[in-house]
Amino acid sequence: MSTGGAGYKSQQATAAYERARETFLRFANRSDDDIAIICRNTTEAINLLAYRLDLQPTDVVLTSVVEHHANLLPWGRVAIRRYIECGRGGTFGLDAVIAGLEQAPRPKLLAVTGASNVTGWLLSLQEIIAAAHERGVQVAVDAAQLAPHRPMPGEADFISFSGHKMYAPFGAGVLIGPRSAFEKGDPFLAGGGAVDLVDLDEVAWTEPPEREEAGSPNVVGAVALGAAIDEFLRLGWEAIIAREVGLAGRLRSALEGIEGVGLLGPDPDTPMLPVVCFTLNDLPPGLIAARLSAEFAIGVRHGCFCAHPYLTRLLGLSGDDVERFRREVLSGDRSNIPGAVRASACLSTRPENIDRLADALAVIADDKPAPVEYLQDANTGDYYPAAGALAWSDSTRGLGAGCSRG
Numbered sequence: 001m002s003t004g005g006a007g008y009k010s011q012q013a014t015a016a017y018e019r020a021r022e023t024f025l026r027f028a029n030r031s032d033d034d035i036a037i038i039c040r041n042t043t044e045a046i047n048l049l050a051y052r053l054d055l056q057p058t059d060v061v062l063t064s065v066v067e068h069h070a071n072l073l074p075w076g077r078v079a080i081r082r083y084i085e086c087g088r089g090g091t092f093g094l095d096a097v098i099a100g101l102e103q104a105p106r107p108k109l110l111a112v113t114g115a116s117n118v119t120g121w122l123l124s125l126q127e128i129i130a131a132a133h134e135r136g137v138q139v140a141v142d143a144a145q146l147a148p149h150r151p152m153p154g155e156a157d158f159i160s161f162s163g164h165k166m167y168a169p170f171g172a173g174v175l176i177g178p179r180s181a182f183e184k185g186d187p188f189l190a191g192g193g194a195v196d197l198v199d200l201d202e203v204a205w206t207e208p209p210e211r212e213e214a215g216s217p218n219v220v221g222a223v224a225l226g227a228a229i230d231e232f233l234r235l236g237w238e239a240i241i242a243r244e245v246g247l248a249g250r251l252r253s254a255l256e257g258i259e260g261v262g263l264l265g266p267d268p269d270t271p272m273l274p275v276v277c278f279t280l281n282d283l284p285p286g287l288i289a290a291r292l293s294a295e296f297a298i299g300v301r302h303g304c305f306c307a308h309p310y311l312t313r314l315l316g317l318s319g320d321d322v323e324r325f326r327r328e329v330l331s332g333d334r335s336n337i338p339g340a341v342r343a344s345a346c347l348s349t350r351p352e353n354i355d356r357l358a359d360a361l362a363v364i365a366d367d368k369p370a371p372v373e374y375l376q377d378a379n380t381g382d383y384y385p386a387a388g389a390l391a392w393s394d395s396t397r398g399l400g401a402g403c404s405r406g
């Protein structure tokens, strides 16, 4: 399939790609003045935005310690970051946001997540965005975790999300913002498709969004994400939220009932997605995740979920702890790396799946020895059953599961 050609198949592909673009804008509650730039994922979307906002090295971007690395690192390259701190429960209030907005020098942008990928905390986005706008500050919302669970905040200036978090394949993501923000200046990626004309010493960039989409587009990824979003819209937010609120309550109370489980994050009255982040006795999170998978066929995430500053706070690590882990990791030893386990429910989760997780955790919490021996790969920090299938026991992997992705 290709876009941009005169042939019938090309025409069909282009039309499908553009229909997907319209779906993204509708899904994000955007107006005709906005564009959807189709990219690889949220990380690319935020890097693109950071490049395109034309920030000066002395400009301040206000962000928070709750963020995924994707919404922390790109801003550090182009501006000074100011952080909204969180309390031990992993949340912050509107007053902390306002303090950050009002501190001199005034920030040029507030870059904030819509929901935490670690604790599932749902931020009060409407209030936060209104506070920023009242003070003349634009807002970029990282909606990677929010998008499959709650409606998008149409008031945000910029918004980004990833297909793979929304039941679509890996490889397609979206950045949405006002067309005017992308009409001037060089695009993040330079190349074919982004231009009106090129000579050896001249380039005339084309109009956005194509200006920001140099290279062959991921047509299949965009169309698949559009199809996934059509399904969200067909189900409707009311039904999705009702189901997920039920799952969130069940998940939380199931885990609260297990001795040894330490839930990290906000107290139960805080609005949260069906996500729980926890520790279990003093067991390494990697071992819990490996046992859940190998013995119970339950998939969870473990580690720091690409949110190291947030995990440090949720786990209450001291400066000395952090320094020790830092030294060990830099020397290639991840065997003591701190972290937690995260279990997430989604539209396809059934209540009995949660009960199975709780039963499994109760078995693991019990002091009885595991039915098989587990070995740790110090290089990645991951555990695997000693007698496991080949894919398990491959300890030559360079990248561990614990920290690799959010």
Ligand code: PLP
Pocket: 041, 042, 043, 044, 068, 070, 071, 113, 115, 116, 117, 142, 143, 144, 145, 162, 164, 173, 405, 406
């Ligand atoms: N932001 C949040 C809140 C996330 O949960 C993730 C991924 O898990 C990202 C950003 C990065 O998304 P991606 O890896 O698709 O770029």
